[in-house]
Amino acid sequence: MKNDQVLPLDQLSKAWEDFADRLLLIARSFGESGEDAVQEAFMALSRQPKMPDEPLAWLVKVARNQVLQWNRSEQRRTQRHVVRAKDTAWFENSEQESIDVLDVSEALKMLPADLSEVVTMHLWGQLTFEQIADVVGSSRSTVHRRYSDAIQILRQRFSCHIER
Amino acid sequence: MIDSIPENPESFPRDTPSWLSQLRPSSASSLQASVFYHAGYEAARRELGKNAWQRATLVAVAASVIIVTGSGALLFTLGKPIGLGIPGRSVSEGNAPAAPDKSRELRSQIAYAASASSIANNNQPILPAWLQSQFQRALPTANVPMNLLGPGVELGQIGADWDKIILMKSPANFDNAGNTVSQSNQSLEKPKPIEPQTWRSMRDDQIKSLLKGLL
Numbered sequence: 001m002k003n004d005q006v007l008p009l010d011q012l013s014k015a016w017e018d019f020a021d022r023l024l025l026i027a028r029s030f031g032e033s034g035e036d037a038v039q040e041a042f043m044a045l046s047r048q049p050k051m052p053d054e055p056l057a058w059l060v061k062v063a064r065n066q067v068l069q070w071n072r073s074e075q076r077r078t079q080r081h082v083v084r085a086k087d088t089a090w091f092e093n094s095e096q097e098s099i100d101v102l103d104v105s106e107a108l109k110m111l112p113a114d115l116s117e118v119v120t121m122h123l124w125g126q127l128t129f130e131q132i133a134d135v136v137g138s139s140r141s142t143v144h145r146r147y148s149d150a151i152q153i154l155r156q157r158f159s160c161h162i163e164r
Numbered sequence: 165m166i167d168s169i170p171e172n173p174e175s176f177p178r179d180t181p182s183w184l185s186q187l188r189p190s191s192a193s194s195l196q197a198s199v200f201y202h203a204g205y206e207a208a209r210r211e212l213g214k215n216a217w218q219r220a221t222l223v224a225v226a227a228s229v230i231i232v233t234g235s236g237a238l239l240f241t242l243g244k245p246i247g248l249g250i251p252g253r254s255v256s257e258g259n260a261p262a263a264p265d266k267s268r269e270l271r272s273q274i275a276y277a278a279s280a281s282s283i284a285n286n287n288q289p290i291l292p293a294w295l296q297s298q299f300q301r302a303l304p305t306a307n308v309p310m311n312l313l314g315p316g317v318e319l320g321q322i323g324a325d326w327d328k329i330i331l332m333k334s335p336a337n338f339d340n341a342g343n344t345v346s347q348s349n350q351s352l353e354k355p356k357p358i359e360p361q362t363w364r365s366m367r368d369d370q371i372k373s374l375l376k377g378l379l
Binding site: 021023 | 184186189192
């Protein structure tokens with residue numbers, strides 16, 4: 001059946017303005033295909049007849065599912081030719097000179113995936129634990145435990161450089 | 165030990181280091197052109213009643229829309245979707261054109277859109293690096309100056325009077341002066357500028373109506 005309903009471009013533009021940066025950061029925690037997943041998520045959003053109630057949570061869920069689908073596809077993996085800088089900073093340069101955003105980015109990449117995605121979703125994506133639990137299909141308490149573990153690891157990693 | 169589950173994003177667990185929570189995500193602008201190119205194509209295809217991308221390709225009608233949110237500018241480039249591949253496909257898969265001669269046309273269009281959007285974005289190219297490299301390989305045969313794609317875009321080459329908003333009707337290629345070369349190569353047609361405030365003040369249905377009228 002033909003579906004002529006698409007999201008008005010001004011709403012898509014507003015959603016990009018509001019969520020793209022955060023979604024990209026979160027999607028990077030899903031793996032190397034994070035940038036592609038952002039594009040796919042926004043394309044999916046553009047095909048919606050109206051804006052979802054919780055746009056960022058919706059975008060995150062779509063992007064994550066897309067990455068999971070790609071990861072299951074051997075063909076997809078072999079076709080990927082993503083050209084990216086070897087060291088990609090996930091953050092803008094910090095005003096705090098003692099923080100190297102590349103180091104933080106690298107530390108997040110080194111975290112187990114289930115911890116990295118939770119900490120990026122909550123800390124920088126500002127999704128609630130309830131929303132994250134829905135996205136990853138786990139309980140709220142599990143999500144919160146993962147967040148706490150991730151924070152603990154990051155604190156230990158940077159304890160020598162950062163004074164609280 | 166974190167013993168509570170805060171739901172207010174402002175109240176992070178108390179042992180979350182402030183230096184960590186203060187970091188800000190880097191910009192996703194490198195993806196912007198690609199996303200809106202495909203979104204614009206998709207919107208136009210649906211609006212114009214094409215029920216399959218293949219059919220849209222055959223009838224040679226498409227529109228790409230790049231919205232540069234940073235400057236509030238809206239860029240429309242109308243043209244033929246020849247060689248577009250599958251709109252919506254991820255950037256890493258690219259849009260490999262099928263026919264070499266037609267692909268040049270596509271590359272010209274996207275290169276042009278890239279250069280124009282770069283201008284609207286303070287001369288910073290906003291296309292992904294991989295896509296730029298594809299263009300650079302294709303450009304010697306695409307009749308588009310390579311330097312339109314990189315930093316320090318030469319504004320004069322595509323006309324400073326075009327402003328940030330540029331509308332083009334079914335272009336084929338672009339010469340080094342930024343003029344469009346019609347498909348018959350019988351005449352040169354310069355893209356028609358539309359005042360930025362005109363675009364900004366237009367409602368979505370008006371834009372769609374204009375798109376229809378141009379085809």
